[in-house]
Amino acid sequence: MSFRITFLLLSLPWSLFAQKPAGWSKQDWDKAIAQKGAQLILSSNKDLLEPNETCMLSVRVLIPPKDNAEGVPEGMPTDMLLPEGEVNPYKVTNWRVVEGGGNIITESIVANYTAPGQAPAKRIMVVSVDCEPLSPNLPKVQLLKTLYFVENETAIVLNMPSMGIINAKFTNKNNGGFQMPAVPANVKLPPDVQAKMQEAQKQLAQAQKSSGYNLSAISSNAMAIYDPKQNLTATRFSELALQAMDGSLQIVPSIAILGFAYKGKDMGTFSLVGKDIGLGFAIPSSQQAFGCGKDIKDPQDNELPCTGIVTITKDDGKTMEGHFSTKIYTAVGKEIVVGSIYGKFTVMKAN
Incomplete structure (x- = not known):
């Protein structure tokens, strides 16, 4: 069947x-x-x-x-x-x-x-x-x-009908960020090499402790970082892969990037409407960019605001899970066209 x-x-x-x-x-x-x-x-x-x-x-x-x-x-x-x-x-x-x-x-x-x-x-x-x-x-x-x-940690769907982009689905699997290379148990390193690796691990741990940030999270392909001064959480995905277009299977790795920011932290529902917050999505290879935000305007000085929310459903201190949706905009020549983006996500917490 x-x-x-x-x-x-x-x-x-x-x-x-x-x-x-x-x-x-x-x-x-x-x-x-x-x-x-x-x-x-x-x-x-x-x-x-x-x-x-x-x-x-x-x-x-x-x-x-x-x-x-x-x-x-x-x-x-x-x-x-x-x-x-x-x-x-x-x-x-x-x-x-x-x-x-x-x-x-x-x-x-x-x-x-x-x-x-x-x-x-x-x-x-x-x-x-x-x-x-x-x-x-x-x-x-x-x-x-x-x-x-299909099951994905992160699955983002972009729709820009006037551009022929229908149900373009992008996915991501967290790469865990930078990690010290592990040595197999059956491999015996020379004493000087082993000592250098131990010293590097020690320095990495000290740098992470002194900075107050999870350096693995910061260097990962899906991370969130919180700025207490602005009460702002910024989330970034740097290696989104195209999985489907117009409902049909497509495979294009590391084609898109996504970032969004909202006021607040931890679990809850947060608006994407307001000053200093918003969303941006880009496909660098085709020089296409989409976004929304109160601070974003078209050439005629019209605002291009977000309309949606971000909801954080899980926060264990190391990772966050949630979902989001909003209206977005892009320029086709001199015309501003409207679409939408939504999805679920998993990110590492940098702090």
């Missing part, structure tokens, strides 16, 4: 579609239908789900590209949401989870699915839906969608 089944429709009435694709005439669309060019698919806005993460499922119609004069398809297939009401020759029924667990809440042609809190045996979840024909010359259609269970 690791594949999605779609059934090629033998014939569909013109009235199925609320509107034809841009640039298509009625004759073009009638020809596509006659050539069995339409499919129903079960689509998800995310294919990779963290524990208890929710995605939206929808029944959609796959629209083939138009043929040129030589009969060769031009462009790529597109899709549209299956229309509701009298124009729809199918009744969408019997949404269900057939493998992997989780919960589903349905509303006609769309459903919200929430992944289980623990990984299923195969680390996949399969959702099914039936499309019952309202016309005797149409087949019954059963659609399946496979979703994949």
Whole structure:
């Protein structure tokens, strides 16, 4: 069940579609239908789900590209949401989870699915839906969608629809920062080398004690540091990897950086709205930057404020866990465009 089944429709009435694709005439669309060019698919806005993460499922119609004069398809297939009401020759029924667990809440042609809190045996979840024909010359259609269970310490999702960035998922595994190299038990070092390593460890411990900071945390790829004078916690991620884009698997290591700051410390919920606080996200390789904050303004001197919060759910003195969400902005030419960013995270505490 690791594949999605779609059934090629033998014939569909013109009235199925609320509107034809841009640039298509009625004759073009009638020809596509006659050539069995339409499919129903079960689509998800995310294919990779963290524990208890929710995605939206929808029944959609796959629209083939138009043929040129030589009969060769031009462009790529597109899709549209299956229309509701009298124009729809199918009744969408019997949404269900057939493998992997989780919960589903349905509303006609769309459903919200929430992944289980623990990984299923195969680390996949399969959702099914039936499309019952309202016309005797149409087949019954059963659609399946496979979703994949993933677990990450840190998972950040960026959405900038006007730039084509949809559900770009970035992850991070803490590298622990700088550590003195360990010597295997079966390796015997010369006395002078052993003495130098012991002296280096001693100096590192003294430097850490005198500074009041956890130097391993400061040098790690995910850390938080608190400034008591400003009552400000600053959090930084320096090696975010791209894991998924537009719901599909992608692997690009160390592509992005993220930083955000808020007033307060320890556990609780903290606003990202205010002076001297905010969020910044950047993809250096593509020279893209996104952010928000009361101190950030566009060329016309308009403020680009954050709108969200940071919630710290765990603080054991060495690490913190939490989640955040906010509106963000970027410039495309002279235009300011709006998007959103949210995620869960784990960081080492520097102090």
